[in-house]
Ligand code: GLC
């Protein structure tokens with residue numbers, strides 16, 4: 396019997412930041428028709444699903460992560476028909492579609508909040524978190540994730556409202572059953588439309604301490620941020636949030652093969668937190684991002700430690716997922732750039748991402764090795780960048796337009812885009828990489844196809860080999876097939892030893908020929924070698 400291929404488990408999910416993917420009407424901002432026009436490209440690459448960063452109606456204070464209408468599409472991206480068309484076309488081409496839903500907070504322009512702030516007696520007052528001042532100040536010491544107090548004063552009703560992020564993003568009161576029902580209805584609305592799942596924004600922030608107790612002070616975790624110096628014990632990760640997530644999972648389970656992946660923000664950077672949101676693996680999130688690797692320096696040993704630890708934390712019936720870049724972090728290509736070795740390193744990472752057990756997530760442009768862009772002060776769009784420049788330059792550099800061609804605006808648009816195109820687009824672009832058999836794009840394409848065609852790679856067990864300072868290596872085992880993945884993180888040759896004398900044949904490699912056979916228990920790896928072997 397053929398192995399069952401479940402899209403969200405065995406496939407690859409591609410994150411699109413809609414503003415920056417493809418502009419169909421030349422207003423400088425990417426849109427839904429633009430995405431629809433690139434579906435064939437995504438089919439060519441071999442992905443199974445797309446996750447769209449928010450496309451709902453929004454004043455764009457946080458570029459869509461501040462939603463004013465959970466059911467409407469923002470006109471900058473198109474309209475509801477454009478969305479239905481995209482969903483339809485994607486499905487016809489075998490691509491699943493995941494929406495980014497931001498339920499921790501709304502925009503202050505959402506009608507719910509507009510109503511809520513009208514008066515203390517408003518029927519929607521309790522849909523948000525309102526509190527009286529304490530003395531002359533805010534109700535407690537909670538800080539916002541983007542810095543500053545998390546409480547905003549409302550003159551009219553003389554109370555504070557709580558916002559985990561910008562003051563333009565008031566937090567919903569998830570303790571209120573009406574809020575829960577309203578959100579659950581929204582989920583059903585999209586699921587009924589045929590959407591295949593959701594990426595839930597900051598899902599661990601939903602519930603706050605009922606008594607609004609003060610957070611203890613002190614640096615939280617090993618990487619303190621200049622604008623946040625408290626332990627978020629009372630405004631995040633409250634135990635009751637798990638009941639809510641279980642409720643959400645029940646809704647998804649009413650439908651076929653839908654999936655929810657959660658962003659669990661964790662300042663401790665310990666994968667134990669995101670994996671705790673998987674519950675038993677069957678009752679909470681299907682997947683939870685693990686950001687540990689995103690923060691790690693280039694080191695085979697460190698990577699292996701993180702992955703081993705993370706894998707061990709996945710509940711028996713749960714499933715891992717892996718991510719190296721997204722719209723909030725420096726791109727992997729830039730984090731690990733190393734002169735003329737940069738491409739070789741990108742291939743090592745690509746092979747790792749596609750051969751681990753777990754769902755890989757790819758951020759648009761990662762497949763061609765897009766780098767962080769250079770955004771001048773006058774061009775900054777991200778509020779974080781506007782506030783904290785030059786200490787923090789914001790997230791714009793990771794969100795620059797997709798580089799399709801070497802033309803003036805990289806084939807993204809015919810006019811100046813909302814963020815500047817990276818000047819390296821003349822070298823790094825889809826068109827030129829398609830033609831180059833050794834390009835990162837073609838490497839990804841081959842890897843993705845191999846992974847899809849090989850149950851051992853998309854479904855097999857993952858067995859780490861002994862830790863080595865420079866070489867990461869592991870087995871994938873499925874039924875009677877055993878494969879070995881060897882990733883040399885160093886530019887020098889390295890030797891690894893096997894306990895058992897096995898015979899290996901090269902399936903794919905950056906430094907060896909496919910079909911080559913190796914025997915013996917000592918293996919020499921060349922600099923930045925990335926190889927998949929199968930036992931024969
Ligand atoms: C998440 C998003 C980020 C956004 C924030 C507030 O962390 O990934 O982009 O700014 O939530 O919604």
Ligand code: CA
Pocket residue numbers: 418419420421422423424425426471
């Ligand atoms: Ca447009």
